[in-house]
Amino acid sequence: MKSKAAVLEKVGEPFVIREIELAEPAGREVLVQVKAVGLCQTDMSIAQSAHQAPMPAVLGHEVAGVVAAVGPDVTEFAVGDHVVGCLVTHCGHCDRCRKGKLYACRHPEEARRGRDQAPRITTPEGQPVTQFFDLGGFAEFSITHENNLVAVSPEIPFDRAALLGCGVVTGAGAALKSAALQAGDNVAVIGCGGVGLSVIQGAVLAGARRIIAIDLQPAKLELAKRFGATDLVNPADGDPVERVRELTGGGVDAAFEVIGLAPTAKQALDMLTKDGTAYLIGVQKPGTVLEIDPLMTFNGGQKGIRGVSMGSTNFKVDVPYYADLYLQGRYNLDDLVSRTISLEEINDGYEELKKGEVARSVITF
Ligand SMILES: [Zn+2]
Ligand SMILES: [Zn+2]
Structure with a gap:
């Protein structure tokens, strides 16, 4: 046809x-x-x-x-x-x-x-x-x-439902499944587009303590606030790594890089507390190389770095879950x-x- x-x-x-x-x-x-x-x-x-x-x-x-x-x-x-x-x-x-x-x-x-x-x-x-x-x-x-x-339920409008299949399972899934955030964790999200905003919502669902949104666009930071970010950091105002360290007394448990650039991936690593993990969600250019200090294993208190593929989604289960949350008013797709x-x-x-x-x-x- x-x-x-x-x-x-x-x-x-x-x-x-x-x-x-x-x-x-x-x-x-x-x-x-x-x-x-x-x-x-x-x-x-x-x-x-x-x-x-x-x-x-x-x-x-x-x-x-x-x-x-x-x-x-x-x-x-x-x-x-x-x-x-x-x-x-x-x-x-x-x-x-x-x-x-x-x-x-x-x-x-x-x-x-x-x-x-x-x-x-x-x-x-x-x-x-x-x-x-x-x-x-x-x-x-x-x-x-x-x-x-x-x-999915016919009750959910198509333009909302569409986002569930990629942006939502990837972002919220990165927080809830790839990182399996614990209640009380401190979190930073670098890049607050559709996926980053979903990471923030996932962190809210997990009961995170501080959810620090980082973006160069003031409009996106405002959006991040609406989605549950507790702190907004614009790198135009100064080094975001230092700012995150200040806000959390030493660094975050989980940093999510949602842009796909080497410098911001490095920042994600640098803003971790001991035992924290950086999650790389943004698609990096092929051939990109990150320099990592191997001492993070010992003096770094077991810091980690992990690639995230589609938020570790089992979408046949996850999509109806997020659809329900939306229909119950617990997940903002609008x-x-x-x-x-x-x-x-x-x-x-x-x-x-x-x-x-x-x-x-x-x-x-
Ligand atoms: Zn996509
Ligand atoms: Zn298979």
């Missing part, structure tokens, strides 16, 4: 609105009518950076929509179900998956089409189109494996959605995101 999409034809160029052709859902594939898709920073990073994936491509992975058709072997979903997509492609039966560590699945390829099969997406002329993150959500329709979807835009406005939406003044824009159909 035909679907309108925002297509990336060349790395570094704006998205182009054009028609794509979607295959019939085969096996355990599901066709989703996309109702909302978030503008995640990761898509922009990919659209602008050198990588091996062939063009053209369809990006977009913060998807919420309605099941429009199911393949013959689909058991989990029926036409009409409200669903959220997640890019954590997984087989569902390896030892990692069975432990709920879907992000560490050993055989994600089992939930994709093989090289011997026709691609899920082509141009109208039949040329293959790369489907990023197995979702390709910047389109009216998305075809994906049922393992990449989770059902203020995460800065603006809803049309698919045609995607390039403007990303320009706005680049300026760093908004949390998240969401495309709605």
Whole structure:
């Protein structure tokens, strides 16, 4: 079937609105009518950076929509179900998956089409189109494996639900699952975009003591306050590491880096108390090297540094959890959605995101 999409034809160029052709859902594939898709920073990073994936491509992975058709072997979903997509492609039966560590699945390829099969997406002329993150959500329709979807209550609006699949499970999950914060922990969050604000909300849910938001944009710091930050630090006013040390009497138990730059990753390490851990969430440029003082093992009192993949999410459980919290008024998704835009406005939406003044824009159909 035909679907309108925002297509990336060349790395570094704006998205182009054009028609794509979607295959019939085969096996355990599901066709989703996309109702909302978030503008995640990761898509922009990919659209602008050198990588091996062939063009053209369809990006977009913060998807919420309605099941429009199911393949013959689909058991989990029926036409009409409200669903959220997640890019954590997984087989569902390896030892990692069975432990709920879907992000560490050993055989994600089992939930994709093989090289011997026709691609899920082509141009109208039949040329293959790369489907990023197995979702390709910047389109009216998305075809994906049922393992990449989770059902949500129809009560939750699509533009809110979309954020659950990436920004929320990543940010709140980093606090609640990757870091498993304890009540009373002191926390710093470097970078207060959509994901950073979700780390803050996760820290609130965990009962953190001080939640220090760090960002260069005053508007984002104001937002951070609304989401539960107890202290706001703007690095323009002085060294954030010193400020965090002052505020906490020596450093934080957990520092979350949500920007993806080496200097801020180093700051995350430097603002730890003994026994603290730095969590690196922001996607760093390939080839980035961090210099670390190995003495942090001994004199540093067991400091740690840990990479975070999608907030250690088991999204089939986590997405309905956050959806419930939202419906109960315990999780703020409303203020995460800065603006809803049309698919045609995607390039403007990303320009706005680049300026760093908004949390998240969401495309709605
Ligand atoms: Zn994302
Ligand atoms: Zn697996």
